[in-house]
Amino acid sequence: MEKGKKRRREEEEEEIEAKNSDADHSLSLGKNLSFSDTLMALRIMRAQFPQIDKVAIQPFILQSQLYSSVKDRTQVDRELEIEHVVKRIEKRKQGDLEVFKWFKVHVIESKLESSIEHQELCSLLSLGGRVKDEHISLLINAGLITRQLIDPTMYWFAIPNIGSILKGLSQGRKELLSLLNRRRYREMMLAALEKKRLRFSPLDMRFHLRDLIGSGHLKTAHTPTGMVVRVSKE
Numbered sequence: 001m002e003k004g005k006k007r008r009r010e011e012e013e014e015e016i017e018a019k020n021s022d023a024d025h026s027l028s029l030g031k032n033l034s035f036s037d038t039l040m041a042l043r044i045m046r047a048q049f050p051q052i053d054k055v056a057i058q059p060f061i062l063q064s065q066l067y068s069s070v071k072d073r074t075q076v077d078r079e080l081e082i083e084h085v086v087k088r089i090e091k092r093k094q095g096d097l098e099v100f101k102w103f104k105v106h107v108i109e110s111k112l113e114s115s116i117e118h119q120e121l122c123s124l125l126s127l128g129g130r131v132k133d134e135h136i137s138l139l140i141n142a143g144l145i146t147r148q149l150i151d152p153t154m155y156w157f158a159i160p161n162i163g164s165i166l167k168g169l170s171q172g173r174k175e176l177l178s179l180l181n182r183r184r185y186r187e188m189m190l191a192a193l194e195k196k197r198l199r200f201s202p203l204d205m206r207f208h209l210r211d212l213i214g215s216g217h218l219k220t221a222h223t224p225t226g227m228v229v230r231v232s233k234e
Contacts, residue, residue, distance in 0.1 A: 029194055029206050041066060050204040052165070060159050064214035065207075099135040102128030103144065111157075116145070118153045165202065172201025172208045177217060180231045187230040190220065 042061065049059030106127040107116070116124075118136075125131045139145050145155040175198050180186050196205055209229065212218040221228050 029190060029209055045210070048206060050202070050207055052202045055165065055202070057159075057162065057165060060162070062211050062214070064212075065210040066214065098129060099125065099131075099138055100142075102135075103139060115148065115154055115156050118155065121145075121155060168201040168203060169211075172198050172203055173212060173217075175200050176205070176208050176212060177231065180218070180229070185230070187228050189225065190227040190229050193229055 045061050045065060046059045049061075102125045106124045107121065110124065111120075121136070122131045125135065140147070140155075143158055146158050148154040148156060179196070180188060190209075193209070194205055198205060198208065201208065209218070213220060213229070217232055219230055219232050221230060
């Protein structure tokens with residue numbers, strides 16, 4: 001009984017906090033949740049990508065985060081990485097950098113799937129110039145593609161240095177869903193939820209909210225007191 005009263009009191013306090021919040025509305029997810037202009041959505045999401053200590057990773061955007069506003073969303077994460085990779089390789093003074101331009105223009109912009117077969121990759125790259133084995137090795141070493149274990153003639157498209165973030169991404173999803181599932185009605189005011197900190201993810205609450213709303217695990221609703229985030233019915 002006391003536990004139930006405490007939970008209701010916490011919810012009431014959070015609702016009051018959401019009403020009276022004087023936070024910067026330009027950063028509020030409620031003001032930047034959906035966009036009619038795709039480029040604006042990409043710019044804002046990239047600018048809002050959280051700073052992660054001890055991990056050198058360029059901002060990336062998940063397919064789910066742009067679900068409602070980007071038709072060609074499966075290629076977004078990969079496009080954001082190309083320029084950074086080229087700069088990194090240049091510092092190491094590795095040759096044949098033209099392959100990165102070929103990869104961006106002829107592969108990324110025409111291939112929407114998450115994987116590609118070796119012959120198709122070479123065929124698309126050859127639209128830019130003569131393809132050598134060294135070119136494929138350079139793309140692998142740069143972390144833009146990885147060989148599939150089951151079929152070595154197939155490659156996954158990848159994001160450099162993403163490995164250290166994936167565990168936190170998965171744990172953050174579970175933690176946020178668990179937090180809401182413990183609430184009465186499995187919902188919470190967005191303004192109050194945004195201020196919560198996740199313990200098991202290096203990514204911030206806003207990042208995970210966009211991800212779970214876009215993937216359909218969460219949904220939003222406008223109420224007289226502000227936007228509410230709810231767990232979608234199973």
